[in-house]
Amino acid sequence: MAAFFGLARRGRHERAGFQLYAAAVAAAREPVLYQVLRVADTLDGRFDLVCLHAVLLVRRLQREAEPGPALAQAVFDAMFTDMDVSLREMGVGDLSVGRRVRAMWEAFNGRALAYDAALAAGDLAALEAALVRNVWRGAPPPEGCAAALARLVSAQAAHLDAQDFAALADGQLVFPTAAETIPATEATQAVQALPTAEATPKAEASR
Numbered sequence: 001m002a003a004f005f006g007l008a009r010r011g012r013h014e015r016a017g018f019q020l021y022a023a024a025v026a027a028a029r030e031p032v033l034y035q036v037l038r039v040a041d042t043l044d045g046r047f048d049l050v051c052l053h054a055v056l057l058v059r060r061l062q063r064e065a066e067p068g069p070a071l072a073q074a075v076f077d078a079m080f081t082d083m084d085v086s087l088r089e090m091g092v093g094d095l096s097v098g099r100r101v102r103a104m105w106e107a108f109n110g111r112a113l114a115y116d117a118a119l120a121a122g123d124l125a126a127l128e129a130a131l132v133r134n135v136w137r138g139a140p141p142p143e144g145c146a147a148a149l150a151r152l153v154s155a156q157a158a159h160l161d162a163q164d165f166a167a168l169a170d171g172q173l174v175f176p177t178a179a180e181t182i183p184a185t186e187a188t189q190a191v192q193a194l195p196t197a198e199a200t201p202k203a204e205a206s207r
Contacts, residue, residue: 013067017074019171021082024053024075027175037145037178039135047104048135052153053175054079055112059119060160061168071169080105119157124150155181
């Protein structure tokens with residue numbers, strides 16, 4: 001009986017969870033992140049940006065009383081349903097999908113712990129270091145890019161903290177854009193110089 005009620009609760013929040021996850025994916029597809037902050041437009045780069053935005057969202061939802069944690073779980077479930085489907089569409093064999101999704105799950109949890117600790121401490125240097133390890137896979141990013149991304153992430157976390165929970169529970173969320181949130185730096189100037197009709201990354205962020 002307890003399992004039945006657990007499924008019923010998840011069913012009520014499933015739609016909102018997918019809508020919130022879609023907002024996180026849309027934010028992770030922002031061309032500025034690839035063209036200006038120089039995140040690699042690869043499977044790994046797109047995964048890490050989706051993961052980053054989903055972590056921020058789950059972090060916000062988990063701070064609420066129920067149904068906050070249930071919505072956080074719905075976002076997590078939506079993400080890994082998407083990852084499973086994406087891998088299969090790419091032609092990954094059934095025997096490999098489960099192993100690769102588990103590796104993504106472990107990566108998500110490790111990143112969540114690192115980002116949450118840095119944000120909770122207000123430690124931009126620690127957040128920047130975690131982003132270098134994960135988003136750039138330890139390779140030195142172009143000068144200023146990791147610091148700009150750390151400031152963007154901090155601003156997005158603050159934006160999420162200020163969001164009305166009732167709206168989130170209804171699946172309503174728009175992440176602020178990089179151009180709106182990165183402080184005045186060379187990266188910001190480059191963002192502002194981008195044509196308004198700039199194309200999106202060459203492949204979907206979740207794939």
